[in-house]
Amino acid sequence: xxxxxxxxxxxxxxxxxxxxxxxxxxxxxxxxxxxxxxxxxxxxxxxxxxxxxxxxxxxxxxxxxxxxxxxxxxxxxxxxxxxxxxxxxxxxxxxxxxxxxxxxxxxxxxxxxxxxxxxxxxxx
Numbered sequence: 582x583x584x585x586x587x588x589x590x591x592x593x594x595x596x597x598x599x600x601x602x603x604x605x606x607x608x609x610x611x612x613x614x615x616x617x618x619x620x621x622x623x624x625x626x627x628x629x630x631x632x633x634x635x636x637x638x639x640x641x642x643x644x645x646x647x648x649x650x651x652x653x654x655x656x657x658x659x660x661x662x663x664x665x666x667x668x669x670x671x672x673x674x675x676x677x678x679x680x681x682x683x684x685x686x687x688x689x690x691x692x693x694x695x696x697x698x699x700x701x702x703x704x705x
Contacts, residue, residue: 583613583659587651589630589643591618617655622647640669 588594594616598604606612620628624646632644652664667674 582611583615585615585617585655587617587619587648589619591616617651619647619651622650622654 586594598607598614598616603612603614607614619630623629623644630644630647632642634640634642655661656664672678
């Protein structure tokens with residue numbers, strides 16, 4: 582199984598995958614993990630990925646262009662059964678939801694549900 586993770590902090594994510602149960606899966610070649618640095622898809626020399634906030638409030642607003650470029654590059658390289666986009670305004674992902682969506686055993690005739698994320702870079 583191939584897993585591509587897009588993140589602004591790739592070095593922060595490397596450590597858990599080097600010491601956890603996933604490391605065992607990676608070593609056994611059951612999981613092929615690729616971590617992509619979102620800053621590599623930025624359009625300026627400063628590798629900017631955060632945008633100006635609208636309406637005030639705390640937190641960081643991500644630019645859509647680097648996310649869109651990265652996802653489109655990956656989709657052009659290979660087919661994905663699913664694309665899961667984690668967002669702060671979405672439903673909280675917990676163990677119960679994960680077990681309902683990805684039960685332990687899959688039947689051969691079961692079809693996978695594709696979650697398609699449409700990113701419109703002109704929506705600013």
